[in-house]
Amino acid sequence: MKHFLVSLHLLGSFLQIMSQCTVPRSEFHLEGDYLVGGLFDIHEVTESISFTRVCCLFSAHSQPFVSSSHRRFQLMRFSVEEINNSTDLLPDVSLGYEIFDYCTDVQNFPSIFKLISVNGLIQAQNEPHNNLSKVVAVVGLYTSTETRTAAPFFMKNLIPMVSYGASSSIFSRKQIFPSFLRTARPNKDIMQVIVNIVLHFKWQWVAFLTSDNDYGNDGLDLFTKMIRKTDICLAYTNSLNHHTDYTQIFKRINAQNISIIIVFALERTAEVLIESAIQLNVTNKVWIAGDAWSLNKKLPKVIGIKSIGTVLGVCEVAMAIPGFSDFIHRSKSHARCESDGQQKFCNQVCNCSSLSPEEIFAADPSFSFSVYSAVYAIAHALHKVLQCGAGRCNRNVTVLPRMVLAELKKSNFTLLNETIHFDENGDPMFGSYSIIYWNDNGDAEVVGISTFQPSFHLLINNSKIQWYSNEDVPTSKCSQECKAGHVKYQGGIHKCCFTCEICPRDTYVNTTEDPYKCNVCKKTEWSAEGSTSCNLRVVEYMPFTSPIAILIMIGAVALEILTLAISVLFSINYNTPIVRSAGGPMCFLILGCLSLSSLSVFFFFGKPTPPFCILRLLPFILFYTVCVACFVVRSFQIVCIFKMAAKFPNLYSWWTKYHGQWLVITGAFVMQAVLLLIGYSQETPKPYDETLWSPDKIILTCDTNLKGTAGSVILLSSLCCLCFIFSYMGKDLPKNYNEAKAITFCLLLLIVTWMVFATAYILYHDMFIQILNSLAVLFSLYYFLMWYFLPKCYIIIFQPQKNTPQYFQGLIQNYTKTISQ
Template sequence: MGPWARMVCSLSLLLQVPAGPAESSDFYLAGDYLLGGLFTLHANVKGTVHLNYLQVPKCKEYEMKVLGYNLMQAMRFAVEEINNHSSLLPGVQLGYEMVDVCYISNNVQPVLYFLAREDYFLPIKEDYSQYVPRVVAVIGPDNSESVVTVANFLSLFLLPQITYSAISDQLRDKDRFPALLRTMPSADHHVEAIAQLLLHFRWNWIVVLVSSDDYGRDNGQRLSERLTGRDICIAFQESLPTPQPNQVMTTEEHRRLRAIVDKLQQTSARVVVVFSPDLALHNFFHEVVRWNFTGAVWIASESWAIDPVLHNLTELRHTGTFLGVTIQNVPIPGFSEFRMRRWQAGSPPSRNGRGATCNQECDKCFNTTETFNEVLTLSGERIVYSVYSAVYAVAHALHSLLGCGETGCTKEVVYPWQLLKEIWKVNFTLLGHQIAFDKDGDMPMPLEVVQWQWDLSQSPFQSVASYYPLQRQLTNIGHISWHTPNNMVPVSMCSKHCQPGQRKKPVGIHPCCFECIDCLPGTFLNQTADEYDCQPCPSNKWSHRNGTSCFKRRLAFLEWHEAPTIIVAMLAALGFLSTLAILAIFWRHLQTPMVRSAGGPMCFLMLAPLLVSYMVVPVYIGPPTAATCLCRQTLFPICFTVCISCITVRSFQIVYVFKMASHLPRAYGYWVRYHGPCVSVAFITSLKVAIVVGNLLTTSPSPTTRADPDDPQIMILSCNPSFRGLLMISTGLDLALSVVGFSFAYMGKELPTNYNEAKFITLSMTFYFTSSVSLCTFMSVYSGVLVTIMDLLVTVLNLLAISLGYFGPKCYMILFYPERNTQAYFNSMIQGYTMRKD
């Protein structure tokens, strides 16, 4: 004997519980094939209170549940409608027998009763494939815990069971519950609808309240998992205490409820999602009303979304806005009238002398339902349709199994496993909706989001949105009357959304709680990549504060239309033209003493590089290129060094002739014989060329960009700044030559006037030395566009200092004092200098 068989044998003792006579025909209708119905007519949340004694609980001692009775009437209505329908099960009388399970307290006794035969005997067999129980299928019960208990028994016999409101996802396990189907979408869809509702209204800071049972814990955990990754945080989650069977609030329960309401008042979350049976909420909402808690949005799970008893607590209208997720409303013609129909006869129909089983009585059901009839009528047939469609699904399967035609059926023996196969195959239309079960045994009926209304002229549960399981999409979100000033959508956020260009700085452990920090200039926020870090812009781009993207920096370089550039260009043009004029004058008076005393042919060696240097000035203007940078770094330095070296050699030569030739005649002879001036200039020039070539090999002449330190929106386009370090070596040679030239010029300050070029050389070299040192100092502390214009200005001024400072006075003498440009005049000046020395 297997373990299940032993358990069935033990529990079969419960079938012998004495039964009283039936007091209401609502529970039984004779027929050729019976359907079992399990409904909650009375509610008792504490399901373990009867485990300490062997007695079936008396459900009528608990509080009546109006919705349960309403659902039982739906099954009665469906069976009677099928019996009166000529095309479905013609000639077959469909019957039913129903039992009150009082929520979760009374499940084992009814299921054993349905499995037993008419003689209350449940035999122990090795093979139940040929066994015929009392009923061919069971409709119900309503909650997941009861369904699991019943399904564990019915699955052993493959007796079809269709539940109409249990949503637990564990019921989709067909290996564990092969005979279980349902006409209600699973919890996965209910939770998804709630999650999409939260996302639609941007509520990312919520409170979750769950009942202290599997229903509350499982759905609370499922919602938490579903919200992960959707930027919705749970401020806190609390378990509601399980009330006593008589709904009397104990001290401990009152303390826990007060603590929960106190946390609700203190939190900034204004949206409360509640997964709980309606029985566990009566005391809680009374406590909410008592402490005058208002301004919340209450989101109800399907277990209490359309509960008329809670809705009857009209004070709830002041606590906030109530939204609930429930099955779609499908009007059933004639059902509202049937619900209030009493039996015409004074006593219930006969059951062939047999007594009723336990919990088939409800003294107050009709009167209480009559009290809520208007609310039930206005609410529409929601879960009612789930019961209605479940009965029709069994009827269609039975119709197919019995081979029914237009006039009759075979009325053969129906084994549970045979009917189960046919139920899986059903596919028909009922009141405009397709009735079929998917691979998990679920019927993907649409869900609705309803809002509670307290205006008795309209439906108390007004539909405001629809959810379609097949598309997993919440749509048709309509007008909602918010319990807020000006009907504004309530805000429930731990932190408001950051403005564009602001990153999130986490505060605490919840990702929904953060501070908004502006992204600094030069960084931007890419929200699709990371909302918590500002990313730096590429080197050629920039951004403003609070930037969401980067823009290209403006390239800065010397442009022709700028005033400083025009001034320098005019000075360069003046220098070029004046140097060209000097060259023509010197060429015209090449054999005169004035030209010979200035250096003779060496003057042209100085003037030619000066002209080239002036011609190089335009390469400083406009966007630099590799070619222009190459000209800057090679042509100008070499040309300028040639000029400086010529001036230095010339100053040395004059001093040497007048002051050292008599003392060192042999050295002077070597200087003249071996062309000392030319050799010296060539050597210095070669040294400068070597330095320039070394610089080019070390650094690339290609232009580079760098940010302007004064305005980061500007990128300075210039020649390679790394060249500046090596430029010091090249400039150092010119500075050394200028110092040497200055020294020799100072030594020759007493020479004859016509030969005395000291003051002109001193002026030129002093200006060059001072300007070059100042430029190097400026370049070391500043790197903006001004460096380029200063570099160009100093360069042009140095060229002018040589052109006009050295050659200008000589041209002036040649043009305006020709009498002094004679050999006789020069000889007289030399004789006078010699006589003074003697």
């Protein structure tokens, strides 16, 4: 800090030497009770200037003239004059100004020292303020780079600096720039408008060109952050300076097929860019201009400007300032060129007296209201500090810059129907932006507006814009949008560049939430391939009230009645040869197991529950095993009596002595019960929602327990095979004893039935597979009932002559004679 203060003292000591450059009286100075400093870049230095050159050797007025800045300079002069003529604002206090042409950072430090010095000396920060400068605040600067250089000198003593154009975000940081305020909206607001313009027209693939300075770099940084959660992709970016190769820039832009170019650059930089685009024959582009050059008066008149495409832009809403026109005409008619003996800096000379009022009015009017409101904000703050009221002010108040700063921060007044006030960062909470379009007449036509208070809102009248294609809004995309039901697959760094992949069945894509993901439908929903939403599945199961279910259950009840009737008939005729040859007491066991097996049929209907799923096959498998086991031993006994008794007398003796048939039946029953118990304990059948075979339906069924029933099915199948072998061996026995043929036929029907069911189950998994399963169970029961028992019932009832011992003995004797022959 000590080195900094010493430097300030040394530089300030040169002010006496530098002030010896005598020039004619100019419009840059006005005496007053209090002075407002002004810094305007009326001329622009386009080449590097040596640090060693002093002010008078480098004349600002010899550099290129900036008409828009000169207009703003005149507007400050007018604002001060208007305030001095007012009886309400600073009524008995005159306001003066000290304005400098800030054309370059290098050569304008003397101007800054002049504003913060007293009698050529700069007071140290901690010394008492014995001699105070009349400068209570400064209006300026225009660009962010210039402001960043000059602002620290004013921050030291908290001299208010109200900028009318510096929009970089860094100036909102009060710990670095405590006495800085601005009447131009910051870059974040401008960039919000530009981003929303791009979103409004659904552009995605854009280029962003900036000035190679604080203004451009800050704009690019803000733009990059704002588009992160949007569909906008920054395809190309570059910073523009004196060494830029515009040919390469446009080659890159064309190579990437970019149609939208955002140019966030200073006015002079933008002019060079657009002129280069015309010379390089760049066509069919949409240019979006920042507020620094959108109202440029030169470019819309350049030959060939229409060929580059359509130019849109953002600018502060144009506001007519009453009295400014009269002031310019009056000033030009009373131009003061004579010398009054005063000594002025050389960068307080304009040499622009030859400008006509029309030329001033024709200049770019951007930031006019920003200058006007900046001067008025300072005046209102000074008005509060001086306790002005009732036509007079308190001149006994010692005005310090920090006092003006405190009142500036609390500003709240109306100017041209606009309420002027600042937020805690010194940024304006007023103003709006116009969306303009360069029409065929070379004018900036307003086609929309963007407001920030109370919330952001953008409105654009598309019908006013004539696009370069004379058709609809141009498109700018890296990849064409995917068809409905397709997701985007991003292969590179840009989310706008992608390939499209169709979403598979039972998934969908919601493009508003995440266009890069196929979402899985809920279990209760389904979707076809390439869907954007899911549909509810139709829940289906076979209810008890279904006609086909009722018919099957009637068949099961009929089987129960038949088994009961046959049991009664066999009980009455228990001692007859037919009943004894059919198995005697074993017949009642078979009929009882057939009746119990039919219970499974009833559990195939209704909404599946865990008990229903268990009882669907458990009774059938368990009791049907007993039935088959009975037929196994019955077939074995018939063959044994007629064919094996004589050959294997010991085996036959053991079989009859120990009741071998009942041992086999009991063993089969116990073994099947154990297998079912083990299998169901490992994996119990449970309800299952079948969605694979019918994508638009949920079939309520039971999960097939293959592991749990494998052992039981193998046992039952083995018994069927044994039964078939024994019954086939007895096919040539006496007719009334020839039950083997009936058993063989039943087994063949049984095999065919379950093969048909297995084939249907593999190929078809709809709700009606449960119908087929119940029918297979029911038919398996009816086969034995119809082909084994009913023929015997027929003989008992309708052919009693065949149900006698004599008839059976005759059949046996005939069979014996046949064998002996």
